[in-house]
Amino acid sequence: MIPRYYAILLVYRNYFCNLFYSYVISLTVRFESSILEIVMLIKIIHRAYDAIDDIFTDGEAWFLFRASAFLETFGWTLLIIGIVFSHYHWAGYDYILPISGSIHGVFYLIYVFIVFFSHRSMKWSVWRFIIAELLSTVPYGALVFERWVTKRRRSGKI
Numbered sequence: 001m002i003p004r005y006y007a008i009l010l011v012y013r014n015y016f017c018n019l020f021y022s023y024v025i026s027l028t029v030r031f032e033s034s035i036l037e038i039v040m041l042i043k044i045i046h047r048a049y050d051a052i053d054d055i056f057t058d059g060e061a062w063f064l065f066r067a068s069a070f071l072e073t074f075g076w077t078l079l080i081i082g083i084v085f086s087h088y089h090w091a092g093y094d095y096i097l098p099i100s101g102s103i104h105g106v107f108y109l110i111y112v113f114i115v116f117f118s119h120r121s122m123k124w125s126v127w128r129f130i131i132a133e134l135l136s137t138v139p140y141g142a143l144v145f146e147r148w149v150t151k152r153r154r155s156g157k158i
Contacts, residue, residue, distance in 0.1 A: 075107030
């Protein structure tokens with residue numbers, strides 16, 4: 001049985017990808033009405049952004065966010081280990097850095113997408129969402145942000 005939120009994500013992804021691609025193609029074909037097309041594209045993006053409200057329950061969103069933050073932190077650890085292996089030319093350094101870099105990249109993308117799709121369910125402001133996405137680019141920034149949000153949640157400030 002497919003989980004409820006996974007089925008919803010698939011429907012939204014197909015619907016908005018088709019809309020987005022059709023407008024991008026029409027933007028490239030008809031340059032003279034590009035301003036109107038851009039306004040329509042902005043409206044579609046705004047509707048798509050509003051459509052991600054409450055995809056998850058608060059508990060589901062919180063679990064996915066925490067799990068992805070820990071995964072992203074683990075990815076940073078693997079990447080740093082790979083860099084150390086490569087720097088000191090330890091055994092297997094040819095293979096460890098590309099593998100750890102790929103794993104880190106996958107975990108980073110998982111974190112970015114989960115934060116994007118779950119921040120509305122957790123009732124985050126746009127600024128908290130932007131900070132979460134920006135801190136994910138700093139080594140262990142996702143873990144620091146997750147600990148800060150956990151502390152604020154437990155104290156009842158969120």
